[in-house]
Amino acid sequence: MKILLTGAAGFIGTHIGRIARERGHEVVALDMFLDKAHGPGERPPGFEQLDLRSARLDDVLDGIDVVCHQAAMVGNGVDAQDLPDYAEHNDAGTARLLAAMARRGVDRLVLASSMVVYGDGRYTCPEHGDVPPAQRREDDLSVGRYDPRCPVCGGDITWRRISEDTPFLPRTSYAASKIAQEHYASAWCTLEGSRAVALRYHNVYGPGMPADTPYAGVAAIFRSAIARGEAPRVFEDGAQVRDFVHVHDIARANVLAVEQVADHEPGLTPYNIASGTTFTIGQMASTLAAAAGGQQPVLTGDYRAFDVRHVVASPEAAKAGLGFEAEIRPEEGLAALATDPLRTR
Numbered sequence: 126m127k128i129l130l131t132g133a134a135g136f137i138g139t140h141i142g143r144i145a146r147e148r149g150h151e152v153v154a155l156d157m158f159l160d161k162a163h164g165p166g167e168r169p170p171g172f173e174q175l176d177l178r179s180a181r182l183d184d185v186l187d188g189i190d191v192v193c194h195q196a197a198m199v200g201n202g203v204d205a206q207d208l209p210d211y212a213e214h215n216d217a218g219t220a221r222l223l224a225a226m227a228r229r230g231v232d233r234l235v236l237a238s239s240m241v242v243y244g245d246g247r248y249t250c251p252e253h254g255d256v257p258p259a260q261r262r263e264d265d266l267s268v269g270r271y272d273p274r275c276p277v278c279g280g281d282i283t284w285r286r287i288s289e290d291t292p293f294l295p296r297t298s299y300a301a302s303k304i305a306q307e308h309y310a311s312a313w314c315t316l317e318g319s320r321a322v323a324l325r326y327h328n329v330y331g332p333g334m335p336a337d338t339p340y341a342g343v344a345a346i347f348r349s350a351i352a353r354g355e356a357p358r359v360f361e362d363g364a365q366v367r368d369f370v371h372v373h374d375i376a377r378a379n380v381l382a383v384e385q386v387a388d389h390e391p392g393l394t395p396y397n398i399a400s401g402t403t404f405t406i407g408q409m410a411s412t413l414a415a416a417a418g419g420q421q422p423v424l425t426g427d428y429r430a431f432d433v434r435h436v437v438a439s440p441e442a443a444k445a446g447l448g449f450e451a452e453i454r455p456e457e458g459l460a461a462l463a464t465d466p467l468r469t470r
């Protein structure tokens with residue numbers, strides 16, 4: 126297959142390109158080398174440097190079978206001044222890509238989405254059943270009550286694994302832009318009778334991860350702290366639950382989706398992509414620190430307004446629909462992350 130891979134020079138794109146080529150696909154590697162992600166300076170060979178908002182996109186789409194769209198501004202965003210960049214790169218970039226695909230008759234898309242679309246996820250209240258958690262209150266957080274309450278009775282609730290039909294609940298500019306990308310892709314499918322698969326990644330980690338930047342997730346932040354000889358600083362009480370999924374598995378899921386998107390019904394099909402194993406942030410910090418022989422993590426008790434407490438994806442649909450199961454167990458992958466190389470630009 127001839128694949129157009131956007132964001133090909135990024136953390137995840139690099140791994141997708143390698144695995145796709147190993148499986149015999151031809152990859153056209155596109156990247157705009159956004160300064161915020163790659164810094165200024167010389168660009169490596171083998172990439173077509175192109176902004177998705179450029180008119181030249183039509184030419185690049187000639188003869189392409191499937192687009193695998195990874196290019197995006199990532200992270201939570203530093204503050205409201207980042208909003209236009211998320212909208213322009215993620216929303217407008219995707220809209221322009223889809224319009225160009227329609228002009229060139231390319232009718233298959235694999236889209237990088239994220240667990241962030243679910244926001245706080247879903248919980249079970251013993252009284253009220255399946256609920257979205259109430260927004261955490263400052264008076265709870267300031268006394269160290271970090272778990273959210275039932276939105277109806279205010280009582281204790283327990284998190285549960287979420288499936289792809291969980292309603293969207295964006296909390297950050299990044300989340301808003303990932304939801305927008307899914308909506309644009311869905312509209313494109315309706316207008317063109319096309320097919321899209323959206324892969325909602327859980328917390329991705331592994332070799333080539335960008336070093337600590339204002340846009341980095343917790344695994345990169347802790348890995349960078351360890352590299353500086355510092356202790357990972359764990360917020361809240363460290364009991365926040367996530368699923369850490371290795372970049373090799375994320376890349377495999379993308380290649381499986383590229384190969385199978387044509388077998389899906391017209392329209393957009395979403396899949397959670399997760400390892401299936403839960404970890405707390407505290408456990409993750411200890412695993413990394415122990416593997417590095419570095420300082421033990423410190424619990425700071427700090428908290429951030431936009432953080433979700435627990436969010437865990439069900440990996441079942443991806444197994445049934447794509448035959449995807451993670452191969453790298455987080456205990457092993459996170460220990461290896463202690464010495465995996467990071468990307469510095």
Ligand code: UD1
Nearest residue numbers: 200201239240241327328341342343346358359360365432
């Ligand atoms: C992360 C990604 C998000 C992705 C999602 C998939 C980032 C910034 N966030 O969201 O894009 O969609 O995974 O599941 O890439 N924490 C610390 N110490 C720190 C920083 C964070 O303890 O120095 C804690 C936070 O309080 C939070 C947890 O680690 O509870 C995870 O934080 P983070 O990686 O920023 O965000 P996620 O919500 O997991």
